Amino acid sequence: MTEQLNNKTYCDISWKNDTTPISNEYGDVYFSADNGLLESKYVFIESNSLSSRFSTADDFHIAEAGFGTGLNFAIACKLWNSISPSDTTLFFTSFEKHPLAFADFRKAANNWKELESVYSHLLPTYSNLKPGNNIFDIPLLRTVLNIIVGDINDMIPSIPSSSIDCWFLDGFAPSVNPQMWTETVISNVTKSAKPESTLSTFTAAGNIRRALIKHGYKVSKKPGFGKKREMIFGIYHGS
Numbered sequence: 001m002t003e004q005l006n007n008k009t010y011c012d013i014s015w016k017n018d019t020t021p022i023s024n025e026y027g028d029v030y031f032s033a034d035n036g037l038l039e040s041k042y043v044f045i046e047s048n049s050l051s052s053r054f055s056t057a058d059d060f061h062i063a064e065a066g067f068g069t070g071l072n073f074a075i076a077c078k079l080w081n082s083i084s085p086s087d088t089t090l091f092f093t094s095f096e097k098h099p100l101a102f103a104d105f106r107k108a109a110n111n112w113k114e115l116e117s118v119y120s121h122l123l124p125t126y127s128n129l130k131p132g133n134n135i136f137d138i139p140l141l142r143t144v145l146n147i148i149v150g151d152i153n154d155m156i157p158s159i160p161s162s163s164i165d166c167w168f169l170d171g172f173a174p175s176v177n178p179q180m181w182t183e184t185v186i187s188n189v190t191k192s193a194k195p196e197s198t199l200s201t202f203t204a205a206g207n208i209r210r211a212l213i214k215h216g217y218k219v220s221k222k223p224g225f226g227k228k229r230e231m232i233f234g235i236y237h238g239s
C-alpha cells in the first residue's frame with residue numbers, strides 16, 4: 001500500500017487578505033503580500049536570466065528549496081512553454097517538508113489566473129502526495145516535476161552531482177527557518193550545481209552570503225523586491 005501523508009505533515013496556515021498564505025509555525029509569508037507574482041518573477045526568473053537561457057536551452061533542470069504554493073514552479077513552467085525549443089524538457093525538483101493541504105493549495109492556485117494553464121495540470125495529482133519523490137510527468141507542458149516531500153536536510157543528498165542549472169532558494173527567512181539554510185543544504189546545493197549554474201534568493205543575510213561564497217559561488221547583491229532592501233544571486237564557479 002502507498003504510504004500517505006498524515007495530517008501533522010501538512011502546513012498550518014492563515015491567510016492575509018485571503019490571498020497570501022502565512023505559516024503559523026514559522027510566522028512568515030509564502031511570498032510578498034503586495035504582489036507575489038511580480039516578486040517571484042523579479043527574484044527568481046529575472047535574477048537567473050531565465051528568459052534568455054530558456055530560449056536557447058537544451059533540457060534544463062531547476063531545483064528549489066520550498067515548493068509551497070508552487071508559484072515559482074508555475075511561472076517558470078509557463079515561461080518554459082512559451083520560449084524554449086519545442087523538443088526540450090524542463091525538469092523541476094522541489095523540496096517540501098510541510099505541503100499545503102489540498103484545499104489551501106487550490107485556493108492559492110486560484111489567485112493566479114494567468115497561471116491556470118499550469119495549475120490545471122497540477123491540481124488533479126497534487127492531492128495524492130506521499131513522502132519522498134512525487135514525480136509528475138506533464139508531457140503537454142514538456143515538464144517533469146518532482147516534489148520531494150520531507151526535510152530538505154535528509155533528502156537533498158539524493159540529487160545527482162553537477163546536474164542542476166539553477167537553484168531557487170526560497171525557504172522562509174533564515175532567522176525563523178534556519179533548518180532550510182544549514183551547512184548540509186548549502187554544501188549539497190553546491191555539489192549538485194553545474195559549473196556556471198546560478199541561484200537566487202530573496203534574502204541577503206550575511207551568513208548565507210558567506211556560506212555561498214565559501215562553497216564557490218560568486219555572489220552579488222541587488223535591490224530587493226518591494227519593501228525588502230536587498231537580495232542576492234550567485235554564479236557557481238566551483239570550489
Ligand SMILES: C[S@@+](CC[C@H](N)C(=O)[O-])C[C@H]1O[C@@H](n2cnc3c(N)ncnc32)[C@H](O)[C@@H]1O
Binds near residue numbers: 066072171
Ligand atoms: C517561502 S515558502 C516557499 C514558497 C514557494 N516557493 C512558492 O512558490 O509558493 C517556504 C517553504 O519551505 C518549506 N520548508 C520549511 N522548512 C523546510 C525544510 N526543512 N525542508 C523542506 N521544506 C521546508 C515550507 O513548508 C514552505 O512551503
